[in-house]
Amino acid sequence: MEKLVLRIATTGLFLFFLPVILNAQFDLQERLERKAKERLERKADQTIDKGFDKAEEGVDKGTREATKGKDKEAGTAEGSPEAASEEGTSGSTAPAGAAVAPRSLKAYSKFDFVPGEQIIALEDFTQDAVGDFPARWNTNSSGEVVTIEGREGRWLKFNGEGIFYPEFLGVLPENCTIEFEVATSEEFSYYCAFLTTAFVADDNTNLLRPEKHGCVEVSVHPQGAGGSQGNTRVEVTGVDRQTIMNNDKGQMQLVHRGIAPFAKVSIWRQKARLRVYLNEEKVWDIPRAFQPGINYRFLLEGGGCEGSTAYMKDLRVAAGAPDTRNKLITEGRLVTRGILFDSGSDRIKPESYGTLKDIATVLTENATVRVRIIGHTDSDGDEAANLELSKRRAAAVREALIKEFAVDGGRLETDGKGEGNPAGPNDGPQGKANNRRVEFVKL
Numbered sequence: 459m460e461k462l463v464l465r466i467a468t469t470g471l472f473l474f475f476l477p478v479i480l481n482a483q484f485d486l487q488e489r490l491e492r493k494a495k496e497r498l499e500r501k502a503d504q505t506i507d508k509g510f511d512k513a514e515e516g517v518d519k520g521t522r523e524a525t526k527g528k529d530k531e532a533g534t535a536e537g538s539p540e541a542a543s544e545e546g547t548s549g550s551t552a553p554a555g556a557a558v559a560p561r562s563l564k565a566y567s568k569f570d571f572v573p574g575e576q577i578i579a580l581e582d583f584t585q586d587a588v589g590d591f592p593a594r595w596n597t598n599s600s601g602e603v604v605t606i607e608g609r610e611g612r613w614l615k616f617n618g619e620g621i622f623y624p625e626f627l628g629v630l631p632e633n634c635t636i637e638f639e640v641a642t643s644e645e646f647s648y649y650c651a652f653l654t655t656a657f658v659a660d661d662n663t664n665l666l667r668p669e670k671h672g673c674v675e676v677s678v679h680p681q682g683a684g685g686s687q688g689n690t691r692v693e694v695t696g697v698d699r700q701t702i703m704n705n706d707k708g709q710m711q712l713v714h715r716g717i718a719p720f721a722k723v724s725i726w727r728q729k730a731r732l733r734v735y736l737n738e739e740k741v742w743d744i745p746r747a748f749q750p751g752i753n754y755r756f757l758l759e760g761g762g763c764e765g766s767t768a769y770m771k772d773l774r775v776a777a778g779a780p781d782t783r784n785k786l787i788t789e790g791r792l793v794t795r796g797i798l799f800d801s802g803s804d805r806i807k808p809e810s811y812g813t814l815k816d817i818a819t820v821l822t823e824n825a826t827v828r829v830r831i832i833g834h835t836d837s838d839g840d841e842a843a844n845l846e847l848s849k850r851r852a853a854a855v856r857e858a859l860i861k862e863f864a865v866d867g868g869r870l871e872t873d874g875k876g877e878g879n880p881a882g883p884n885d886g887p888q889g890k891a892n893n894r895r896v897e898f899v900k901l
Contacts, residue, residue, distance in 0.1 A: 599617065639772050790900040802847070831855050
């Protein structure tokens, strides 16, 4: 009798829970079917995209061949620097697509970013072995230092979704700039990939799992993603963890998938104000993003589907807001590290446009002021060669001010000191970067 009662009770319980079990099974089946359908749709879209990419590649190849023919007619050799700059190279480690041709200063005419005055952190991964996770960083995921064929320097590859924290970088000053370069693999798909720069409160007990109180996040996704996954997004969270701002902007994506998988990210903080630039375009200018009373630290967060990989290199953090007018006119001397040159060359990098424009504006508004432009280098290489290089760089700055901004050349003298007057020790990338500078002295 007891067994019969137990069997009846068990059967009753089973019949009672049967609808729940069936509903759960149906829900699970529905989710699985939906996931399978989405996966098939993504595969189909990816197949179509690849077909279009190949077609575009064929068109681009035909265009390049035609350009080669014109270059030959004009007397440009295939192996010349001019031909190389037209064709470019693509990294085989993962980033793909046509390399971006060198940009001119004019291409950056809307770029008003001005780097901070004093470099407080510089990370180029030269102290780390290729294949290792960088020693000065921490993560709750995985990554490694790699090189990309056809590109200078070393890159940090984000192998999985997670936080990547530069432990050497402390609390950020209220006025500072952050710059770095990013690259993506061809598979960095708009279906699931993202890269986020995050400013989080210093009072987090675990910066590898930060809480969202007093947080400023700037997320960027590849071109073509649907909904919020295709946008550059800024989200600001208050100390009470409530969202203050969550804005999307769908026109300025991080990269153009399959076309230009390299980009320069420049972030400018001036107390509460946040400005964000991708290459030469200003994406965001938010007057009240950073909250008062919060000390911020800087993190990177990356992730994506298998094969969707992001890379970054040359993290450069500088302190101090630009004070060009006061320093040049009132104090009589301005030192800038915002005018950058190609390595070992006097060719000015186009991202220097904002700094040059700032200086040119002060000179234009003070038409009687004459200045001496003085170039300085680090101590790498031959001393005599560095002296000559510093003079050529000063002359290049003078030429840019004249040609690009119509400053009267009669007001500009040039000189170079090479490595002779260092601003500080030449020990390591940060010290050397602070010594590479251009000085303007009022005459």
